[in-house]
Amino acid sequence: WVPIAAASGGSGNSTALVGTPDQVAEAIVRYYDLGVRGVLIRGFDPLHDTVAYGRELIPAIRTMVAERDASQRALA
Structure with a gap:
């Protein structure tokens, strides 16, 4: 979705997450799974x-992160 970011004048934005709130939340939580603890959204x-x-x-996002954290604690 880089063309959307470029077309909207998203200077400095390199990508865009597009979808329903749950789809975007899942995409953001995948970054969380990789260790990212902060994102900027607009x-x-x-x-x-x-x-x-x-x-x-x-x-x-909070629900998905809590579920992932709980499952990680259960595995520990």
Whole structure:
């Protein structure tokens, strides 16, 4: 999705995650699995997107991370 980032004038952005909140959360959590502990997110409509992140994306990420952490603790 690099063309979307370029077309939107996403200077400095190298990629974009596109999909439903759960699909984007899963993609972000894959970075978490690799050791990444912080990401920057932004959309095309900052006000609307910020509300959507708070209602849908961030809770989905938290749930997925908690599930992964719990399964890792169970294996330890």
